[in-house]
Amino acid sequence: MxxxxxxxxxxxxxxxxxxxxxxxxxxxxxxxxxxxxxxxxxFPDFIPQIIAENADGFNVYPPNNGAPELRAAIARWLETRFGLTKINEDTEVFPLNGTREGLFNACLALSPETKNGQKPAILMPNPFYQCYMVAARAVGADPIYVNAEKSNDFLPDFHALPTETLDRTTIVYMCSPSNPQGAVASAEYWKNLLALAQKHDFRVFADECYSEIYREAPPAGILAAVQETGVDPERVLAFHSLSKRSNLPGLRSGFVAGGPKSIAELLQLRGYTGAPLPLPLQKAAAAAWADETxxxxxxxxxxxxxxxxxxxxxxxxxxxxxxxxxxxxxxxxxxxxxxxxxxxxxxxxxxxxxxxxxxxxxxxxxxxxxxxxxxxxxxxxxxxxxxxxxxxxxxxxx
Ligand SMILES: Cc1ncc(COP(=O)(O)O)c(C=O)c1O
Missing domain, CATH: 3.90.1150.10 (Aspartate Aminotransferase, domain 1)
Known part of the structure; x- marks a missing residue:
């Protein structure tokens, strides 16, 4: 065989x-x-109680795009945390079964088969969350590892890559705050990366699942850079999670936010292959996003x-x-x-x-x-x- x-x-x-x-x-x-x-x-004490109170929800298949109240809680959290103007909870966000699911599937949904007649390249920091590399392989792209080390303050310099590579790049994975180094991309870093994405026509997948575990200043997010620069929102997806923020890695709850067309493409693929979070867990997740204490x-x-x-x-x-x-x-x-x-x-x-x-x-x-x-x-x-x-x-x- x-x-x-x-x-x-x-x-x-x-x-x-x-x-x-x-x-x-x-x-x-x-x-x-x-x-x-x-x-x-x-994790917050209210979580088990909400799951128990909503246990009837285990009787139904959860909707692919998530419960409306969870989408709304996520959209309001994004607006408050990153100072964003209105996020449309029906078209610009949807809940994931942990960010890992989304980081992988977004690549399947959005990396074209070829670019400029060539094999696509997918860029990622090195070291990196291993899911990025497997996602790149799954779509038949070349994973390109861009070193994040002491000499560049542990933030990969995608601008230094040859034009030939950037011209066949379909997606850049960027993690901030980064695992493992804990380096944070500034608003300037995000804006420069977006300018590069415009110039060479690729997407940026921002893995921001550690954004709430910081020492002094809250890390900048890519969505604020999108709104400030006016870059096409379809270029960007941001991924967030309750795993670290709320100590709920076992709840498997995260979300993706980005341009409505890209979100619709993801939902289309997910309708066939996805495993949405059970409704009682979505209710608990909504309460977690709504609480900062x-x-x-x-x-x-x-x-x-x-x-x-x-x-x-x-x-x-x-x-x-x-x-x-x-x-x-x-x-x-x-x-x-x-x-x-x-x-x-x-x-x-x-x-x-x-x-x-x-x-x-x-x-x-x-x-x-x-x-x-x-x-x-x-x-x-x-x-x-x-x-x-x-x-x-x-x-x-x-
Ligand atoms: C950098 C990074 N991204 C994504 C994830 C996935 O987290 P989850 O699927 O629990 O949201 C992790 C988990 O350790 C991580 O370290």
Whole structure:
């Protein structure tokens, strides 16, 4: 029997790969889980009650474009959070089953088969959320990895690509705040990227799922840049999620917002293949988007975690305190060796940076890094960060 080649050469997914790396060795202490970015803070108390009160909704197939009250809650949240003028909740947004679903399917719905007579290119930051690369492969495009590293403040410079590549680009994935580095695209960055998109006629998919976990200033969003520049809104989709904002990764609730024609194309594909969120969960999601109190509490907790990290790691050479998100992206001599040693010495589990990045002619920007998720509770976090500091300093001292 034949198997398709499209996905067979994919590298093993990051977490099984980490398990394979660590499995032969016993942990050198009680486990401190810092590898997976799974939020551990409490979700809002009202969520289970709303699901229970609306349990009758499990009796019906949920509508493809989502419950009107959820669409309205999302549109009002976008307007308030990003200072946008009216968002049409019927044509410019719809709820997703987590942003991951939308990030993948939007590529299927909107990347043309060819561009200017050539094979399409889909650009993405490097390191990157792995879904972008698989989406590009699924539509037969060339994924192009654009390094986001210290020299460019961890924001990919798409402008530096050859014109030949930009002219066959159909989609640019951009993540801000970024996973793993926690770098934030300024309004200026978004506007420059939109100008490039106009010039070379491509779309921008903005993955903004970490937008609410920030340290000081709220990150700028791409939709505000669209309204300020007057760029064709069909060029842009923005993706948001309750997974990080509201500590609800298991609710599988996010949304996409953008130009009405693009949204209609997505809905058309989703009508055939999608799995809309069950209605009781949509009701709970609507309440979560309408409430900011829990979001402020959540952010405050992460800010305390970052302060702890600054205090413990501040003296480590090249330590960089991220602007947003909940990861540290820490320089080591070799990320894989560092992850293994931390496990063997102290039971601390972190992810080698190279498991999130790709080799390029300009090197692999994840190779000398580890990604550390600040999701554990404070005692574990303190123990984990201290072990990481000791390890990184021991590397420095030979
Ligand atoms: C950068 C990035 N984008 C998207 C997602 C998907 O999140 P969800 O599908 O839970 O909204 C994640 C999850 O970890 C992520 O890190």
């Amino acid at each position: 034949q198997y398709p080649q499209r996905f067979s050469a994919l590298p093993e997914y990051a977490f099984p790969r980490l398990r394979t790396l660590l499995a032969p060795f016993p942990a050198g202490g009680d486990l401190v889980a810092m590898s997976i970015g799974e939020p551990q803070h409490r 829990h979001v402020i509490e959540n952010r405050t907790l992460y800010q305390k975690k970052f302060s702890l990290a600054d205090r413990i790691l501040g003296n480590v050479p090249e330590y960089r305190s991220p602007q947003a998100g909940f990861f540290l992206w820490l320089k080591a001599e070799n990320g894989e060796i560092a992850a293994l040693k931390l496990w063997q010495n102290s039971g601390v589990k972190v992810l080698p940076g190279a498991y999130l990045s790709h080799d390029t002619p300009n090197g692999n920007p994840g190779h000398e890094y580890i990604r550390v998720a600040l999701v554990a509770d404070f005692p574990d976090l303190e123990r984990g960060l201290t072990a990481i500091r000791d390890y990184l300093l021991s590397e420095q001292n030979g």
